[in-house]
Amino acid sequence: MVHLRCTLVLTNILWSGLGLLFFCKNASTSSVWNMPWPVEGYKSYMDIIPMRYDSPAGLASLNFSFSGIKTLSECPEKDIHIIIGNAGLPLVNLSENSLPENFVSPQNPSIELIIKSGQIAELSLSRPPPGPWYIAGYLKDIDSSIKQKGLQPKESCRYLYMSLAKSSAPIESTKIFPGNKINTTITTKGSLFSFTVSQSTINFEVQVTNCQPGPCNLSLSYMTFMSKYSKEVTEDCSNVQNTTGPSCVLHISSPSLHDVQMINIKFMGDNTQSPQNRAVIFKVVLQECLPFVLGLASTSCGLTTPLDRIQSPFHLTTRFGMVHSSTVSLVADLTSAVLTSIPFSVIAPNDVGGTLKWQLRLLFFSHVNVSQQQVCGGLMYNKLPDTSLSGLDLCTADIPGAVNLKRSVSHGSQSNMKPNEVKRYVPYPQAGLWHIVLQTHCFAQDSSTEIHCGDKVLVEMTLEIQQCVDEECSGHGTCDHTTAGGDLVSFSACVCDADYRGYGCTDSRHAQSQAVQLAGAFLLTLSNLFFIPAIIISIRRGFVVEAFVYFFTMFFSTFYHACDGIRIEMYRMCLTQYDVLQLADFFGSSCALWFTIVAMAKITQKHVTGVMQIAGICGLFVGVTYDKTSLCVIAIPILTGLAAITISWGIKMYRTKRLYPSWRRYVFYLIPGVLMATLGGVSFAFLETESNYKYLHSLWHTCVALSIVLLLPPRPACVEKYGPSESALQMSQLSRISYTQDIS
Numbered sequence: 001m002v003h004l005r006c007t008l009v010l011t012n013i014l015w016s017g018l019g020l021l022f023f024c025k026n027a028s029t030s031s032v033w034n035m036p037w038p039v040e041g042y043k044s045y046m047d048i049i050p051m052r053y054d055s056p057a058g059l060a061s062l063n064f065s066f067s068g069i070k071t072l073s074e075c076p077e078k079d080i081h082i083i084i085g086n087a088g089l090p091l092v093n094l095s096e097n098s099l100p101e102n103f104v105s106p107q108n109p110s111i112e113l114i115i116k117s118g119q120i121a122e123l124s125l126s127r128p129p130p131g132p133w134y135i136a137g138y139l140k141d142i143d144s145s146i147k148q149k150g151l152q153p154k155e156s157c158r159y160l161y162m163s164l165a166k167s168s169a170p171i172e173s174t175k176i177f178p179g180n181k182i183n184t185t186i187t188t189k190g191s192l193f194s195f196t197v198s199q200s201t202i203n204f205e206v207q208v209t210n211c212q213p214g215p216c217n218l219s220l221s222y223m224t225f226m227s228k229y230s231k232e233v234t235e236d237c238s239n240v241q242n243t244t245g246p247s248c249v250l251h252i253s254s255p256s257l258h259d260v261q262m263i264n265i266k267f268m269g270d271n272t273q274s275p276q277n278r279a280v281i282f283k284v285v286l287q288e289c290l291p292f293v294l295g296l297a298s299t300s301c302g303l304t305t306p307l308d309r310i311q312s313p314f315h316l317t318t319r320f321g322m323v324h325s326s327t328v329s330l331v332a333d334l335t336s337a338v339l340t341s342i343p344f345s346v347i348a349p350n351d352v353g354g355t356l357k358w359q360l361r362l363l364f365f366s367h368v369n370v371s372q373q374q375v376c377g378g379l380m381y382n383k384l385p386d387t388s389l390s391g392l393d394l395c396t397a398d399i400p401g402a403v404n405l406k407r408s409v410s411h412g413s414q415s416n417m418k419p420n421e422v423k424r425y426v427p428y429p430q431a432g433l434w435h436i437v438l439q440t441h442c443f444a445q446d447s448s449t450e451i452h453c454g455d456k457v458l459v460e461m462t463l464e465i466q467q468c469v470d471e472e473c474s475g476h477g478t479c480d481h482t483t484a485g486g487d488l489v490s491f492s493a494c495v496c497d498a499d500y501r502g503y504g505c506t507d508s509r510h511a512q513s514q515a516v517q518l519a520g521a522f523l524l525t526l527s528n529l530f531f532i533p534a535i536i537i538s539i540r541r542g543f544v545v546e547a548f549v550y551f552f553t554m555f556f557s558t559f560y561h562a563c564d565g566i567r568i569e570m571y572r573m574c575l576t577q578y579d580v581l582q583l584a585d586f587f588g589s590s591c592a593l594w595f596t597i598v599a600m601a602k603i604t605q606k607h608v609t610g611v612m613q614i615a616g617i618c619g620l621f622v623g624v625t626y627d628k629t630s631l632c633v634i635a636i637p638i639l640t641g642l643a644a645i646t647i648s649w650g651i652k653m654y655r656t657k658r659l660y661p662s663w664r665r666y667v668f669y670l671i672p673g674v675l676m677a678t679l680g681g682v683s684f685a686f687l688e689t690e691s692n693y694k695y696l697h698s699l700w701h702t703c704v705a706l707s708i709v710l711l712l713p714p715r716p717a718c719v720e721k722y723g724p725s726e727s728a729l730q731m732s733q734l735s736r737i738s739y740t741q742d743i744s
Contacts, residue, residue: 030167034486036069036160039080041142042092045493046480048136050089051163052487057130058170058194058260063122064135065164070117075157078141082113082161084123087131087430088352089491091503092138100469100504103425104401107381115161127171127223129259131431132348134489137161173262178204178284186218187277190266199257199343199433200288200303203386206263208237208248210281217270218278220250223262238268253386258432289341289384301387302337307344307463315481316354316492320344320463331363332438334375334457339387339394340438344463348431351465353491356429358436359462361421362405375405375459377438381430385437394439401426425469427503428491436461467492469504476568477505497568517567520694524561527698528554530705537709542716545613546595550708553588557701560585566690586628589704590620590637596708597641599716601648612644673710676703 032053040047055062068080083090090110091098099105108129115121139159173194176182184191197204206220215238222233237248255261267278289301307320310328321328334340346352362375376394379401385392395404401424442453468479473494483490496505498512531554538547560581563574575581594616603609616637623633652660661670680703683696 030169031164033164034162036162037137039137039139039159039161042081042094042138042140043142044477044480044495045092045491046482046495048092048138048493049484050134050136050487050489050491051485052489053133053135053165055128055130055133055167056170057258058173058262059128059130060126060168060171062125062128062133062168063166064125065166066113066115066121066123067162068115068117068119069160069162071156071158071160075117075159077116078139078159079114079116080137080139080159080161082115082121082135082137082163084111084113085134085428086129087348087432089134089428089489090136091427094140094501098502098507099427100425100474100502100506102423103427103503104379106427106430107400108430117159127262129256131258132352133165134352135163171262176284178286181209181281181283183279183281184265185277186265186267186280188267188269190219190264192223193263193265194260195284196260197255197257197286198288200291200384201255201257201286202289202301202384203251203253203388204255204261204284204286205252206235206250206265206282206284208265208280208282211247212279216247216278216280217268218248218280219264219266219268220248221264221266222250222252223264224256253389254380254383257382257384259382287388289387301384302340304332304340304342307342309345309347311350315490316351316465316467318351318354318465330461330463332459332461334438334440334459335453338439339385339392341384342436342438344434344436346429346431346434346465349488349490352428352431353489354428354465354467355469355492356426356434357462357464357466357470358401358424358426359421360403360405360423361460363458363460372406372443373453374441374443375438375457376403376441377436378402379424379426380435380437382432382434384435394437395441399437429465436463468494473505475570476500476508476511497566499566500568512566514571517571520565521562521567521571523694523698524565524701525558527701528558528561528705530702531708534705534708534712538712541712541714543599543712546599546712549588549591549595550705553585553592554705556581556584556588561697565694583624583628586633587621587624590624590633591617592704592708593634594620594637594641596711597637597645599713600711601641601644602652602713602716603644603648669710673707676710677707680704680707 034051037049037051042048064084066082070078083092085091085106086108088106088108090112091106093099093110111123113121113123171192171194173192174184176193176195178195178197182193206222208216208218208220211218218237220235220237224232233250233252235248235250250263252261263284265280265282267276269276289303291303291305305322307330308323308328310319310321310323312318319328321330332340332342346356356379358379360375360377362373374395378394378399380399385394385397385399394402403422403424405420405422438459440453440457442451443449444451467481471479473479473496476498477494477496477500479492480495481490481492494503494505496502498517500511501507501509531550535547535550535554538544538550559573559575563572563578563581565572595613598609598612598616601609603612620633620637623630623636627633649660659666680700683703684700688696
């Protein structure tokens with residue numbers, strides 16, 4: 001039965017129908033497919049929506065199909081990048097500087113495909129490793145325009161992709177058990193055998209002990225994950241004669257610990273008339289990394305007990321260590337074996353969306369006659385180093401996350417030496433079994449002769465799953481956390497500022513300079529000072545309430561933009577929480593617009609003006625709280641105010657039978673003020689992009705503030721009704737009448 005994951009409802013029925021026809025045609029009884037999935041321009045990993053497919057062990061193949069979609073035929077063609085990763089989230093490597101210093105590259109690199117709308121791309125993986133497969137898509141082309149909500153067209157260009165995962169049946173093979181002798185007949189077609197290994201296996205050997213008739217003329221091959229990142233291992237036994245001992249041996253170092261092992265034994269044939277087969281006796285022999293046992297002599301490999309998990313109630317915050325009563329520590333003694341292996345498990349989905357941090361510090365050496373101490377090692381996923389190989393040296397071996405700690409000892413004392421430590425990070429670690437592998441070396445006074453390190457070699461470690469890079473982004477961005485997709489994949493990512501890039505916002509090749517960032521900060525904040533003329537003129541003309549609203553707007557707009565922007569944290573100052581400043585800025589701007597329009601209406605009934613002002617405040621507060629970026633927050637005050645102005649001015653012109661206000665007012669104040677406000681509004685709503693935001697938004701501040709100076713009436717409506725000399729007397733009489741009525 002086909003499993004459906006309905007994760008997105010499309011408004012474009014045509015594309016949905018075409019996608020369904022494509023996938024229903026290619027689906028099989030072991031298929032898992034996704035409905036069209038949106039892709040966005042990649043700025044940070046927060047623009048990624050991962051999906052997950054699970055693959056069992058022992059499959060012959062795993063096939064992926066992808067189809068690109070665009071919602072409108074007139075939309076430009078864009079490349080949709082599809083990234084695929086096994087057991088962990090795939091990384092987006094836009095440059096060689098994507099990973100910060102001390103980061104370990106993924107042991108199974110991500111696979112990337114590029115498709116266009118209307119195209120179908122397929123990827124076939126032979127003998128895929130088991131576990132979850134994570135898939136994500138993104139666009140490299142980024143739309144940097146800043147669009148006002150509500151002014152965008154209903155049907156805009158969107159890009160999507162559909163995916164289908166088809167898994168074949170498990171490989172047909174004969175299941176065997178390591179250590180048991182297997183009697184079988186091998187033909188020229190070959191025979192496939194499968195088995196599993198223990199979690200402590202460092203190597204295994206396929207030993208052919210007998211074959212009849214001789215010579216054996218066999219080929220032994222080990223089937224691995226077949227892709228450009230792996231290869232098949234083969235042993236040719238064509239010249240081996242029949243003997244009583246192991247006549248042909250295939251040695252496999254560091255096999256995958258969580259996958260099914262596959263070996264193929266094939267008779268190569270000969271030119272004689274003898275039967276084209278061989279009766280073969282063989283067995284699989286495992287060699288394991290032995291656990292530590294007190295009192296035993298040092299071994300070549302020592303395996304500790306798995307580390308305990310200390311789970312936190314917060315997302316992506318897990319520590320590993322050894323719990324002893326009420327304490328947690330991670331101190332390892334490396335003297336019991338030449339090589340020490342410390343296992344721990346990364347769990348999906350708890351850990352795969354974070355960063356694995358490993359910190360190693362050298363604590364103590366028994367340093368008699370030792371002039372230099374050295375600890376080498378690394379992190380290994382799903383395998384162990386083969387210590388049976390002669391001369392295995394972790395200091396020179398190519399292993400992921402390699403570390404090399406050196407410390408010199410002088411005058412037989414370590415008391416004044418600073419602890420030597422290193423750090424390694426693994427981005428989005430793969431789920432499964434990991435090992436910390438460590439090896440010690442000590443050298444004599446001549447620094448070339450290796451000697452025994454003494455009774456104690458202690459190292460202290462920190463091992464944890466964390467968000468981003470030490471919960472931050474190198475001061476050049478913000479560490480965010482989200483749960484996305486229908487599979488609820490939880491992950492953290494850095495959202496970089498000032499055009500920094502990379503996993504930890506450390507790639508500065510395209511970053512804005514200090515001068516550009518400071519210019520943006522000063523423009524966006526100091527442009528609000530153009531409200532000062534509006535405040536002064538408002539007070540002089542008697543608009544005290546309006547002056548307070550303009551001051552409120554200037555104050556919070558200044559500090560909101562001091563906290564906002566794509567500048568790095570060093571060049572931002574937040575007076576209070578960002579959301580509070582943003583809400584106050586949007587609310588103040590809407591109130592300033594409303595109070596100015598009400599003042600322009602010059603309604604002579606003072607109580608009507610007061611009611612309109614209070615009603616506007618209440619309505620705008622609700623609107624801004626509901627959706628501060630909505631077009632309604634701007635459009636409703638303007639349309640309502642224009643209606644009030646039309647009615648008020650129309651009544652005045654009807655009563656006086658002449659133009660109101662005077663033509664001079666229109667020519668020298670109202671028309672320039674409207675044009676200036678329109679210029680600011682057009683630049684704000686239609687022309688702003690991320691690159692010119694600091695310039696055009698500052699222009700918006702300037703135009704709005706100066707337009708108030710031109711649009712604000714010369715005096716309030718009550719002064720115009722009674723005249724400058726009569727206003728105070730009339731208001732005094734009204735006050736005395738009100739006072740007499742109150743007494744009576």
